[in-house]
Amino acid sequence: MNAQEHQGWLLVAPATLLFVGIVATPLAMTLLLSFNGWSSTQGIVPTLTVQNYAEILSDSFFAEIFLRTLRIALWVTLICVLIGAPEAYILRRMREPWRSSFILVVIGPLLVSVVARTLGWALLLGGNGLIPLALHRLGLTSSPVSLMFTETGVVIALVHVLVPFMVLSVWASLARMDPATERAAQSLGASQITIFLRIVLPQAMPGILSGGIIVFSLAASAFATPAIIGGRRLKVASTLAYDEFLNTLNWPLGAAIAVLLLVGIVAIVVGWNRFIERRYSQVFAS
């Protein structure tokens, strides 16, 4: 090993130690824990078993929760795309100083504490909240229907906080776009709608897809929002793992749920990424 290599190792050492200490070790321990047994009298039984996984995969109760997690994450991703992509485009077309101030508005949700934000939504979504009352007054529901403890409520609150990630991702993609392409399309006879659909949107696609990855993984692993809006009645994978750890005290089962959630998200994200790379490597410079 020469001096330069030594120096290289020295330079990456702090980050490596930090990573090993706060990410790799807990993950490895969680993984080990998930293979331990458990009984209500003895607590954790240090054996090697796949019993926890067998239980999760065979019980429809768990399947329902995992499916719900997936469903919520997909809806959140879809709605974030529908809101975030046009929002980024509009932002890009804005002039200063409007643009700077509206960017602040867009990333605003990220600046508010998760508890304050989510409790705020609880007030809006609850039986006497603004949204159910408004829906009732508009004649869309026969009586004010609370959106608390519903998937719709969780999706709304998650979209609120995750849209900024989509906007910023699409924004980055649009920033690489040559603005003259829009003018070129216009000079060739395209209307504004055609320009957006056929020229802007395809060029924003890498940003939409990578924003989708961020939003999806954050939505699928979100904890605070589903915990407050969904509560006990509407469990998702992360709140389920939490309950197993802190209420049932079945740590090994909780660990197995956490591991499955992680593996599921990683599998989807990696597959998605492969798809993007295959689809767009020819067209866009990376």
Add this chain to the structure above:
Amino acid sequence: MPYLALENIRKAYGPAVAVDRLDLGVEKGEFISLLGPSGCGKTTTLQMIAGFVEPTQGAIALDGIDLSRLAPEKRGLGIVFQSYALFPHMTVAANVAFGLEMRRVGKAEIRQRVEQALAMVGLADKGGRYPRQMSGGQQQRVALARALVIRPAILLLDEPLSNLDAKLREEMQLELRQIQRQSGTTTVLVTHDQQEALALSDRIVVMNQGRVEQIGSPFDVYERPGSAFVATFLGRTNTFSAEPTSRGLAVAGHVMMPGERPATISIRPEKVDFTTDGDGLPGRVLTRVFQGNHWLLHVETPDGLCLVIRPNDGRPVPGEGETVVLAFRARDASLSLAGSTP
């Protein structure tokens, strides 16, 4: 009435005036260049023709029809952008077909016209490629094909060759001229490259600070510059201040050409000659640089430095340090009277 008529166009951004009192008529089939330094208003003028910028004042008419109320997508003009602005997510063929699709041309006709357009720019076999997989020169051709395939009333070229290297630029100039002649499309080119404007245009519009300085054929504009700005911007020029004497205009006491009033003489470097007999302006060669097909000499005279270009045609050229006598023919020089603003 000209095919494309710009009348008394003015464009102001707040107090800043980009274009002022611009009158221009372009005949059908003509190739016209807007030439000037950056910030002279040439690009703004092009964008007003295209419809991306609205004139503050004045009228633009195409074939007798007022363009000012027509949105850019309704004007039917072909534009080649400086950056080419190809659609990166579409193949070359799809790029060229886009304008035809917008015009709801039938599928079979689109395919045929796209093929023709690509063949015209020498890219017949490249239709399936993506722009990113092509060189700058090829992208340039695609942009040209895309603009011409819609059979535009006018072709607008915004610094189309400025991103190409020198050799390729010269090739593309020839090709551009040939394609334009072949298609007969009325063309307006914006450029800051005088050589490009001279090589391509039927007429050149020299602009400076939002105003037209001179409009004329490349030869006229070069040989008979209408203002000191044109003379210095187009090619290089030497200027001497001349005083009238009984025998004509004299520079530093040496009679050079006929004339009765104090004036500034402007003469191109290639029109200055060395003379061994008769009157002339004495000088000493400071530097002599060989540039392949010509020599470039800096000659120190009593009235300042004079640039001289001599063709490399086998005749002897004075060396550095030699004393020479400079002369030129009166008809090669242009005069601006002293006291009048250049």
